[in-house]
Amino acid sequence: MSPAPSPATEVLKEFDFSVPPFDLLTREQAAALGHRMDIGFEPDGACILEAGTSSNFLYMILKGHVAALDVRDDRPEPEIFAEYGPGDLFGSMACLTGESRHRYEALEDTLLWTIPADAFRDAVESNGRFAAYFLESLSRRASLLPVTETSSDLGELMLTRVGEAVLAEAVILPAGTAISDATRGMRDRRVDCLFVDTPSGLGIVTRTDLLEAIALGGHALGDDVAPLASLFQALVSMTRHRIERVAVRHKGQLLGTLGLAEVLSHYSSHSHIVGLRVARAGSLEELADAARGLTPLVRTLHATGARMRQLGELVSALNARILSRLYEITLPRTLQDRCCLLVLGSEGRSEQILKTDQDNALILGEGVSDADVAGYAERITAGLKALGYPPCPGGVMVSNPEWRGTVPQWETFIQKLVASVSPQSQLDTAILIDAHPVAGDMSLFEPLRAALSRLGQNQIWLHHFVRPAIEFHTPLTMRTPFGKDPKVDIKRGGIFPVVHGLRVLAVEHGLDCTNSFERATELAERGVMSAALTADLQQALAVMLRLRLGQQLESVQEGAIPDNRIDFGKLRRLDRDLLRDALRVVREFQEVLGSRYRHGL
Structure with missing residues (x-):
């Protein structure tokens, strides 16, 4: 380390102990460390710290950039693992x-x-939390960092006007309507209460009223529904005593009904709003209106610090409801229970958060021909596009005849995929392994699930199948050489190796679950992976998914198409630290996979 040149005194300033992990130190510990700190200078190209050696210092970059290089005997030249910039720390492990x-x-x-x-070692020995930041696993270190400040759902609820909530449709029937017709009207209009225009005023009748009238009150299906309807003024009075549903008027016009479900839906970060709109959608236009609520929902939950696993599961559940409703709107009833709609890839794993490529397939039941469903399959693909789900560039959609067929045809298709080791066949197999049924006769998927689970018995195929998870690496660079893209593909070098590696292990061990987090947990329970590696893998995946989502949401806000690239230089220092640690975990996992399958590679 060279002494700093005289201009360094101009940039030398008081060290900021409020930034993590130094904010974990007590005032006395920070003061003791501050008295020993100094500033140094390294010229361009200088080796600051050699791999495998100890260090006399913990370094934090004040100005400039430093490269961390992987030096291995089996490689002729060192490879860049990551770049470090102002505010970044390095050298801690060499000190400890x-x-x-x-x-x-x-x-x-x-x-x-x-x-x-x-x-530095004195500070580590005197402060357990400070020590944990440098010594513990990725999952433990992440827990020490400050969390995103969450917004108050209760405050939002208190400030929300009734007219801004989702209202159920106000269905008004004339007096004299039969109970059977009223019941049928509730079902067809997808509501749980009706208004009845009686001579005494507007009354309301609920599903419970109708059920009790028939089961307990001795009423016949042909009886007039009007006597069952409580008068509107009586209802208003009863709301003060916690009646569950009220009517909403504006300037004398009846807008709809507001019940407990709608209120709770607004309270729970709008997730139930999307579900309610999906359930009530009777046309593609209404379904599209419901689907438009997904991205704002994701943005809100991401901003309030929602965990990626739970966020993915929530959004995938809503996507499944959207696809299921589209399936019901599109296919005639005579076909709905004789086919099964599958989602594949990230959607099948419950890890697709923003609307990306369509990946779906259709299983045809006994007696259903391709000609019977071809036109409807085209409408499903077109409908999804109208709902904001872009077509799959590879054609993995129900509109493609290759991705729909009977159970025997699917079993033959799987055999053909496994017989080939081409990249496309492996990609198709991978997304099919993650398949999940969302609509129709779910039992049609069971023979395919069994056929896919048998792939784990083919050791030769597994050795070929795992290769892409081991080969990809992504260096994290902050400076952009002239003419090169400043972003790195975090899916290719980070997310994919974890997801695909877990997929391979899950197939080998016959796991039925498709979610990557669940696969990791089950593999650990079976002793396939250590508990420590499992926790770090799950945390690494969550970190990479969160950072990718953050920059994808920025792209959407700017009107650009979101992709899998992240600009490492734009990340906060804490996020850069976590991402570097996440990629170290990815490398460790790749080494585990390589060791396990090495003899077949």
Whole structure:
């Protein structure tokens, strides 16, 4: 380490101990560390710390950039693992364990805060939380970081006007309507109460009223519904005593009804609003209106710190309801229970959060021909496009005859995929392994599930199938060479190796679950992976999904098409630290996979 040149005194300033992880120190511990800190200078190209050696300092970059290089005997040249910029720390493991993971080289003239190793170790020994940040697993370190400040759903609820809530349709029937016709009207209009225009005023009747009238009151199906309807003024009075449903008027016009379900839906971050609109949609236009609520919902939940696993499951559940409703709207009743609609890939894993490519397929039941469903399949694909789900560039959609067929045809299709080791066949097999039924006769999927589970018995095929999970690596760079894209594909080098590696292990061990987090948990329970690696893998996947989603939402806000690339240089320092740690976990997992399947590669 060279002494800082004289201009360094102009940039030397008081160290900010309010930034993590230094905010974990007490005032006295921070003061003791601050007295030992200094500033140093490294010229462009200098080796600051060699791989496998100890370090005399913990470094924090004040100005400039440093590369962390992977140095391995089986590679002729070091590979860039990541770049570090202002505010980034490095050298902690070399101080604590005496062995650096990487070689660190200055990419330009660089100014560094330097903390003597003995002072750093004293701080670690005197503060358990500070020590955990450097010594514990990724999952433990993530828990030490400040969480996103959440908004108050209760405050939002209190400020929401009744007219802004989702109202059930106000269905008004004339006096003299038979109970049977009123019941049929509720079913057809998808509401749980009706208004009756009686001579005494507007009354209301609910499903419970009708049920009790027939079962307990001795009324016949042909009886007039009007006597069952409580008068509107009586209803208003009863709302003060916690009656569950009220009518909503505006300037004398009846707008609809507001019940407990609608109120609770607004309270729960709008997720039930989408579900209510989907359930009540009677046309493609109404379904599209419901689907438009998904992205704002995701944006709200992401901003309030929702966990990625739960967020993915919630959005996938809503997507499944949308697809199921589209299926019901599109297919005639004579076909709905004789086919099964599948979602594939990330949607099948409950990990698709924003609307990306359509990946779906159709199983035809006994006696159903392709000609019977071809036209409806085209309408499903077109309908999904209208709902905001882009067509799949690879044609993995029900409108493609290759992705619909009878159970025997699907079993033959799976055999053909496994017989080939082409990249396209492996991709098709991967998304099919993640299939999940969402509409129609779900039992039609069971023979396919059994056929897919048998793939784990084919060891030769598994060795080919795992290869893509081991080959991809993504260096994290902050500086952009002229003419090169400043973003890195986090799916290719980070998310995919984890998801596909877990998929391969799940197939080998016959797991039925498709969600990556669930697969990791079940594999750990079976002793396939250690508990520590499992926890770190799940945290690494959550970190990468969260950071990708954040930049995807920015793209949507700017009117751009979201993709899998992230701009590493735009991330907060804490997120850069977590992402580097996440990719270290990915590398560790790739080494585990390589060791397990090495003899077949």
